Amino acid sequence: MLLAACGQGTPDAGRVSASAHDAFFLWAGVKPPPELDRARTVYVLAGEVRAADNSRFVPLRPQPPRASHADVWLVLRVERIDWTPEVTRQLLREIARWQAAGANLRGVQIDFDSATLHLDRYAQFLQHLRSDLPRGMRLSITGLMDWSANGDPAALAKLGTVVDEIVVQTYQGRTTIPGYESYLASLSRLCLPYKVALVDGGEWRAPAGLANDPHFKGYVVFLLPEGGRAV
Template identity: 35%
Template sequence: MRFGFSILIAALLLAACERHDAPALDQQLYIWQRQWTPAHDAALRDSRESFSTLRVLALQAFPNDGWHRARIDAPLLKHDGRPLIAVIRLDGQLKGLDQAQVTAQILQVVVDWQTQGLTLSGVEIDHDAGNARLPDYIEFLTHLRSALPASLPLSITALPAWLGSPQLPTLLATVDSSVLQVHAVSDPRRGLFDPEQARRWADDWGKVSRKPFYLALPAYGVALLPDAGGAPVVESEVPVERDGQRRELLADPLQLSTLAKALREDPPAHLAGLIWFRLPLPNDRRAWSLTTLRAVARGDALSSRLGLTFSEYDGLYDIHLANPGNLDAAWPAQLRVKARGCEGADALAGYSLQQSADLLTFTRLRDGRFPAGGQRAIGWARCAFIDQGGSHVDP
């Protein structure tokens, strides 16, 4: 009898432990292209297993440029089948929010998406209001909440600066959830992202919020250009027509992987998941590759394995750089290939070639990023013999 009682106690304790285990953090994805292309098909397909929900840019309002709809591919989103949240970007430089006009625009987006066969799981408002304007923002959100269908959740993108406002609890009470954005260029010396600061903000947000919140994390880079007064101008998805040397800032996948692991193991109160900005397309030169993004979101160990591959036909060798790992890497500084009896050789874009009797040396001419799982030609050579096992890659 005593043995059976012990088993019962152990089972109850185990069940109690299981009930208190933190749920796995949801992984979601922003789609932020205003103009959809055929490349979205493969990107959505390859992201489906790793990200549960799509938050899709639907509409933007600018101070001097009015309203702009994103040209989404509704049949593609319908076929994808994941929950959809329409994101409305209201530029922070707008002088004010006309409740009637903005609400009408948002409701029209909801109707148009539904007419195209899309089922919305929510609406997100992205508005970088200053602390002094939070009372007006609360009034607008209250109005919008009353105008939207009661069954349609409303969320907002939120700024860490709002933690200093006494209006924050009231603001969060007006919506169903919030998305804390912890990536921005506030100080170029600190880069695009500070993981320690992001963790502190998330912990502090969890102490204020009584509703679920998400953390928006960066999977991209930007360039900084000086303006006439010396202050930085940020170039991201859209090129800035301005001369000047660009300083590239890139969110580090290794840093983000470490932070995501810590958040999974010890999440702040009310943290429901992570949202990654943004879905990368093949021509998105400032975003992580989808291979790296998926690996970080899943918590996989990260590694890049740069190496050279060769294809030969009748003594003509095409030389390729390959990265079969899951971590994007910088273009290698130098590549060396042992070769004999070379009649001719040349480097392709991005590298120069120095040739000696038994060595081909390719030297990087400019910086670049090499995507995980990618391959690119870096040169060719017509040689009697190439020692493929004798090649060397210098990072």
């Protein structure tokens, strides 16, 4: 399960600049910046499944993206994974709506902060979800740095048989997580294609050997509202 490399800017040190990249997260409430005009890949937040209601897909984007020049991933932010079948039906309707609007939809991404000790349960959920997706629709997930550092090898291997990629988050909110270098040293344990998510304006120093890891597929920059760049 490999995908074309994207977002290949590789800053060695300093601050993350969206202008040096071509893959982005676009969240609700963020005005598309000029960098999106040349983006190769955009992960667009479409909706949420909130902790208070496991039967509802809460839409967050009234109009589907029309970026025909870029690969688009429909992102669903999830606070619980014990969905009712109605959520899956709503997700499938949203996929169809985006495709009908002309979005170059490459796949679905689930944004869920699974506890490291429960990765086996998360992999099982993803396996069921994948079987419900339209034929040819890829599946991506966001991931925590702790997964590769402390995750059970069997659970990580199971994830590798289910998803096409993991986008590993190196930030919390608008700030790069302190000590990220030590966590990233274990990324090779993932044994599946992964990207590294950076926050625009955040601190970043690429770990030695990252660019040479065959599973590393580039960077994705989390865009912030205008004037809200990380400091």
